[in-house]
Amino acid sequence: xxxxxxxxxxxxxxxxxxxxxxxxxxxxxxxxxxxxxxxxxxxxxxxxxxxxxxxxxxxxxxxxxxxxxxxxxxxxxxxxxxxxxxxxxxxxxxxxxxxxxxxxxxxxxxxxxxxxxxxxxxxxxxxxxxxxxxxxxxxxxxxxxxxxxxxxxxxxxxxxxxxxxxxxxxxxxxxxxxxxxxxxxxxxxxxxxxxxxxxxxxxxxxxxxxxxxxxxxxxxxxxxxxxxxxxxxxx
Numbered sequence: 721x722x723x724x725x726x727x728x729x730x731x732x733x734x735x736x737x738x739x740x741x742x743x744x745x746x747x748x749x750x751x752x753x754x755x756x757x758x759x760x761x762x763x764x765x766x767x768x769x770x771x772x773x774x775x776x777x778x779x780x781x782x783x784x785x786x787x788x789x790x791x792x793x794x795x796x797x798x799x800x801x802x803x804x805x806x807x808x809x810x811x812x813x814x815x816x817x818x819x820x821x822x823x824x825x826x827x828x829x830x831x832x833x834x835x836x837x838x839x840x841x842x843x844x845x846x847x848x849x850x851x852x853x854x855x856x857x858x859x860x861x862x863x864x865x866x867x868x869x870x871x872x873x874x875x876x877x878x879x880x881x882x883x884x885x886x887x888x889x890x891x892x893x894x895x896x897x898x899x900x901x902x903x904x905x906x907x908x909x910x911x912x913x914x915x916x917x918x919x920x921x922x923x924x925x926x927x928x929x930x931x932x933x934x935x936x937x938x939x940x941x942x943x944x945x946x947x948x949x950x951x952x953x954x955x
Contacts, residue, residue, distance in 0.1 A: 751882065754871065758884045759910040765949035766911045766941045768793040769883065771822055771860065774801055774808040775918035778927030782917040783815055785934040792816050794951045796860045797852075799824030799844035801920065806851035813852040818950035820858040821848060821878060826921050829861050829870035837870050841877060858951050862921075864914075881951060883914035887937070889930045890922030896932035903933070904940035912951070913937065 751758050760767055768786075770793060773779045779795075786793055795812050797819060802809045813819050824844040829837065849855060859878035861870060866880070874880050885907065887899035903913050915937070919926045941948055 756880045758882050759912055760954035762954035763910045765947045765954050767949055767951050768913050770915050770917040771796045772916050772918035772921055774805050778917045779808055781931040785931055789938045791948045792950050794818040794820050796820045796822035797848050798822045798826050799847040802847050802851050809851040813854050818952055819852045819854040819856050821856045822860055823862055826862045829867045834869045837873050883912045885911050886914040889916050890926050892923035894929055896929050899933035900936035903937050907944050909946050
């Protein structure tokens with residue numbers, strides 16, 4: 721084999737390995753192979769999870785709906801947003817919700833090297849922990865996409881968790897009805913439902929549709945007979 725072809729194949733192989741975990745959210749066998757959970761580790765209950773906050777309007781709206789229903793959820797917070805609104809992050813924790821990590825910058829892990837990822841994780845842990853007084857146990861990457869180095873670095877700190885159901889509430893064409901229908905389709909024990917309480921990285925005002933959909937999502941989850949739990953409560 722010619723040296724340049726061998727080098728090209730080696731480069732392709734390394735790139736493939738780097739990107740391999742990226743398909744985990746949509747290909748459960750790969751997630752299992754990599755040891756990335758899509759469902760609750762305890763296999764019981766249903767967990768509502770919210771990414772991308774805290775948001776000055778979206779987070780209070782979601783907190784209000786959860787309080788009205790008497791439900792605790794898990795919030796995957798973004799460090800850069802917590803730095804801007806530490807009091808709101810503290811309010812989430814004070815309401816009894818679980819605090820989890822969504823990184824410091826909401827940027828694709830595939831585009832960052834190990835040193836940048838390590839710095840991001842350090843800043844996220846420090847910022848979120850200082851604001852909430854909580855030591856987070858769970859991590860979800862921006863866009864749900866891991867790189868191989870990102871997965872290994874995250875696993876050294878937290879338990880990686882993706883999701884088994886989503887409302888696709890970030891889409892501009894989403895409605896409260898479509899969010900609720902997608903998020904609750906064939907719900908069963910152990911589901912992790914992905915929603916968002918912020919629109920920083922999605923379509924404008926997407927959180928409004930999520931807040932409107934939330935009562936229907938909660939009703940559907942309760943109709944299964946499973947308790948609504950935080951991620952850590954399921955262990």
